[in-house]
Structure formats: structure tokens, C-alpha cells
Amino acid sequence: MHxxxxxxxxxxxxxRVVDCSTVLAGPLCTMLLADLGADVVKVEPPEGDxxxxxxxxxxxxxxxxxxxxAYYLSVNRNKRSIRLDLRQxxxxxxxxxxxxxxxVLVENARVGGFAxxxxxxxxxxxxxxxxxxxxxxxxxxxxPDAQKPGYDFVAQAIGGLMSITGDADATGGHATKxxxxxxxxxxxLFATVGILASLLARERGAGDVGGQxxxxxxxxxxxxxxxxxxxxxxxxxxxxxxxxxxxPNIVPYETFPTADGELAVAVGSERQWPRFCSALGIVDLxxxxxxxxxxxxxxxxxxxxxxxxxxxxxxxxADWLAALDAAExxxxxxxxxxxxxxxxxxxxxxxxxxxxxxxFGVLRQVGIPLTFSRTPGSIRTAPPLLGEHTAELLRxxxxxxxxxxxxxxxxxx
Numbered sequence: 001m002h003x004x005x006x007x008x009x010x011x012x013x014x015x016r017v018v019d020c021s022t023v024l025a026g027p028l029c030t031m032l033l034a035d036l037g038a039d040v041v042k043v044e045p046p047e048g049d050x051x052x053x054x055x056x057x058x059x060x061x062x063x064x065x066x067x068x069x070a071y072y073l074s075v076n077r078n079k080r081s082i083r084l085d086l087r088q089x090x091x092x093x094x095x096x097x098x099x100x101x102x103x104v105l106v107e108n109a110r111v112g113g114f115a116x117x118x119x120x121x122x123x124x125x126x127x128x129x130x131x132x133x134x135x136x137x138x139x140x141x142x143x144p145d146a147q148k149p150g151y152d153f154v155a156q157a158i159g160g161l162m163s164i165t166g167d168a169d170a171t172g173g174h175a176t177k178x179x180x181x182x183x184x185x186x187x188x189l190f191a192t193v194g195i196l197a198s199l200l201a202r203e204r205g206a207g208d209v210g211g212q213x214x215x216x217x218x219x220x221x222x223x224x225x226x227x228x229x230x231x232x233x234x235x236x237x238x239x240x241x242x243x244x245x246x247x248p249n250i251v252p253y254e255t256f257p258t259a260d261g262e263l264a265v266a267v268g269s270e271r272q273w274p275r276f277c278s279a280l281g282i283v284d285l286x287x288x289x290x291x292x293x294x295x296x297x298x299x300x301x302x303x304x305x306x307x308x309x310x311x312x313x314x315x316x317x318a319d320w321l322a323a324l325d326a327a328e329x330x331x332x333x334x335x336x337x338x339x340x341x342x343x344x345x346x347x348x349x350x351x352x353x354x355x356x357x358x359x360f361g362v363l364r365q366v367g368i369p370l371t372f373s374r375t376p377g378s379i380r381t382a383p384p385l386l387g388e389h390t391a392e393l394l395r396x397x398x399x400x401x402x403x404x405x406x407x408x409x410x411x412x413x
Contacts, residue, residue: 010037011375015199017041018098019079020107020114022049024152024181025136025218027075028188030106033195034078035368035377041098041393042079045086046411048386049076059360066359066385076383077355077365082394083387083413090412092118097397099127104195108136111146121213131211132198134191139219150218155183159222160239164229168244175242187221251297251304252276255334256312263317266330270294279327280311280320341366357382387413 015038019030027042027049034040042049055069082098085091099105105124107114114135115121124133135141138150139158156162156177167173194214201209223230229240232248240248245264247253253266267276270293277286285291285307290300297304312320317333324331335343341352351367360382368377390413394404407413 009375010035010377011372013037013375015039015104016102017104017106018043018095018102020095020105020109021136022108023051024075024184025187025191026106026108026134027051028185029134029191029195030079031075031077032188032192033104035379036370037375037377038104040079041102041389042076042081042384043084043086043095043098044081044386046083048083051075052386059357059363064359068360068383068385073363073365073383078378078380079384080381080389080393081384081387082390084390085412086117088410088412090407090410094394094397094407094412095119096127098393099124099131102128102131103199104132104134106134106136106191106195108150110149111137111141125211129210130202132195132202133211133213134195135213135215136187136191137215137217140217141215145219152181152184152218153177155218155222159183159219160226160230161222164240164242166242166244168246169242171244173242173244182225183218183222186225187216187218190221190224191216246301246305249298250294251301252308256309258312258317258320259314260316262334263312263320264332264334265324268330272329273297275327276324276329279323279329280308282307282311353379355379355382358388359385 012033015033017030017033017038017040019026019040019042021027021030030038030040030042049072051072052068054071055067057070058067059070059073060066060068082094084094086095099119109117121133124131136150137146138148138155139145156165157175161183162175162177165178166176191214194216198212198214202211229248232240243254245255250266250268253268255262255264265276267273273291273294274283274286277283285304289296291297291304321331321333340346346352349367351369353365353367354362355365357363363382365379368379370377390408391404394407394413399407404413
């Protein structure tokens with residue numbers, strides 16, 4: 001394993017990751033590894049990761065060549081960027097040197113694309129038997145859709161997620177994507193789990209396990225993320241309906257309009273139901289046989305919902321939140337993203353951080369959602385400029401100054 005640069009004390013200290021992925025799922029995975037201490041080398045094509053241009057909003061100056069989209073900045077901190085043209089053999093040679101001593105390779109080329117560049121499974125194993133190779137695809141490496149490109153929006157559609165998202169069918173709702181690229185996000189999380197599991201198997205050495213290939217796709221990750229909704233469909237044989245903000249299996253577990261806004265309520269246990277009714281001043285509902293258990297409330301939701309809506313509409317949001325909090329019923333205001341990060345709890349947990357960028361100054365970013373008692377992760381460096389660390393990395397790989405200049409002159413780096 002390598003000593004990462006810059007130094008880290010995170011739980012993945014000493015791990016070298018070569019990141020040949022672009023856009024979101026792969027870069028999110030590798031940023032998580034980097035936040036936890038890994039040395040992540042981001043290999044970018046000459047034009048850079050495409051998300052550098054996915055603005056506005058922008059940071060930096062176009063005339064100075066530093067203009068970068070906020071999208072790119074969201075998933076690429078703690079990495080070192082090397083600009084590398086993998087269409088040239090000299091670019092292949094640099095990548096081979098990077099992979100010889102790497103622990104992890106992450107890529108999201110279309111199925112077969114990385115092999116066509118000269119990095120098929122057999123070649124990778126001959127270069128580095130201990131290498132964990134994580135490949136992200138749209139729909140998996142085989143099957144009728146294997147060659148289709150992978151996009152989050154399409155994955156949400158074909159994976160069933162879009163069909164259960166949006167206003168309720170009864171109110172004329174139609175299929176709606178989630179407000180963040182959740183198929184990409186979930187894929188990145190599954191990818192991280194797969195990498196860590198493979199590294200653990202490698203280090204344990206059971207059965208002389210070295211590295212291995214891991215395949216993860218946007219489609220399979222989306223299907224797996226359906227969890228209880230998928231099981232509902234398996235049990236009933238019917239596709240779940242859209243219910244807007246209502247829960248398919250728990251009532252009340254949704255949003256309600258108030259006299260001056262809206263709030264979210266989650267009555268997640270039978271113990272909470274009578275407390276909820278008491279807080280709302282409708283104690284008779286707690287003993288009404290139609291609503292006695294959650295199963296009863298789910299069955300009779302169309303009767304119960306208008307009663308609750310009428311009650312919530314009589315007082316402002318702050319009053320109801322205070323009453324429900326006092327009754328220990330889970331609830332909360334509906335915040336926008338700026339409000340969510342400014343909220344006292346998010347601030348107390350350090351979910352907004354600042355990092356110094358060499359060209360942009362201070363950048364605010366989302367904090368690390370994992371807290372370790374002994375080996376905490378850290379945000380050490382800002383998302384890199386395109387090719388910012390090219391010369392540094394080439395020197396580490398043994399290239400002298402003359403060779404570095406030739407690679408630049410030939411358009412390889």
C-alpha cells in the first residue's frame with residue numbers, strides 16, 4: 001500500500017485508488033474513499049470530467065481557464081487530478097504504471113470499453129494480482145440491455161423508481177424523478193460497500209484471494225433500492241401505486257398542510273398513535289375501532305386523512321411542531337436545502353465545511369456523514385483543477401522532467 005498525499009489518519013490511510021470514472025456514481029464512491037483517508041488519483045481525459053462543464057452555477061473565471069461547475073465540485077474533493085489521453089499508447093503506459101501498485105481501480109466505461117483500451121481483466125490481473133477492479137455500467141455486463149449507456153434519469157424510469165414517485169394517482173399524479181440523481185448515488189454507495197468487502201477478503205487471504213472484479217450497475221442498484229416497495233409487489237403481484245408523500249405501509253406517515261404552511265409527521269409505532277391524537281386534541285380517534293391499529297389505519301386511510309387534514313389546518317406549523325415534539329411524535333418542518341444546512345442540528349454535526357481552493361478561495365461543501373471514534377475521515381484538499389497534479393504524479397511514477405515535457409508536448413497529459 002502507498003502513503004497517501006497529503007497525509008491522512010483516516011481508516012483507509014495507505015490505500016491507493018485510481019479513479020477512471022466520470023460524472024457521479026464513480027466519483028461519489030471514490031470521494032467517500034478519499035474522505036476516509038485513501039489517496040485517490042483522478043484520471044481525467046484531456047477535456048476533463050464532463051461535469052466540469054455542467055453549469056451554471058459556476059465557480060472560477062472562464063477567461064483564466066478555471067471556470068468549474070458546482071456539480072463537479074460536489075464529488076471530487078480530496079483527490080489528485082492527472083490529465084491523460086488514453087487514446088494514445090503513451091497514455092496507456094502511464095496508466096499501467098499507476099495500476100501496478102494500486103489497490104483499487106474504479107471505472108465506468110461502457111461495457112467492454114475498458115478492455116478495448118487494452119485493460120481487459122486478464123491484463124489487469126497480470127499487472128497487479130491484488131487489484132480490486134470496480135466497474136460501473138448502466139444495466140450490467142450481460143443481458144439484452146448490456147450495451148446501453150447508463151444515465152440516472154433512465155435508470156429511475158426503467159428501474160421502477162419513477163413509477164412510485166410523484167403526486168398520488170388519485171390526484172392525477174404522473175411518474176416523477178427523485179430530486180437528486182438517486183440511482184447514481186445509490187450505485188456509488190453499493191460500489192463503496194463492494195470495494196471495502198473485496199479489500200477485506202484480500203487482506204484476510206482466505207483461499208489465497210487476491211484482488212477481484214466487481215460489477216455494479218445503475219439498474220440493479222435502483223432495483224435493490226426499492227426494498228419494501230419491491231417486496232410489496234412480490235407479495236401482492238401488483239405494482240405499487242403512487243401515493244405522493246404518503247407511506248404505502250404506515251398511516252399517518254406523510255405531510256399535512258397547516259394554517260400557514262406544511263409539516264411532516266411520521267407515526268411509526270402503535271405507542272405513538274394515542275400520543276399523536278392527544279397532541280392534536282382529537283383523543284376520540286385513538287380509540288376509534290377504524291383506526292385502532294396501523295393495519296386499520298392503512299385500510300381506512302381515505303377516511304382518516306381528511307379528518308387529520310381538517311385538524312392540522314386550524315393552527316400554524318410552529319404550534320403543531322411544538323405540540324408534537326412535546327408528545328414525542330416524530331415530526332419536522334419542510335425545509336429547503338439552504339435551510340436544511342443552516343439548521344442547528346446540521347450545524348452541530350458539522351455537515352457544512354469549508355475548504356481552501358487554490359483558485360477559488362474558500363469553498364463550502366457538504367460534511368462527512370460518518371463519525372469514527374479513533375480514525376476519523378477528513379476533508380484535506382479541495383476538488384482539483386484539471387490536471388493540477390499531473391507533473392507531481394508523473395514524478396512519483398518515475399518520469400523525469402524531460403519525459404514529463406514530452407508527454408505534455410505530445411498532448412498525452
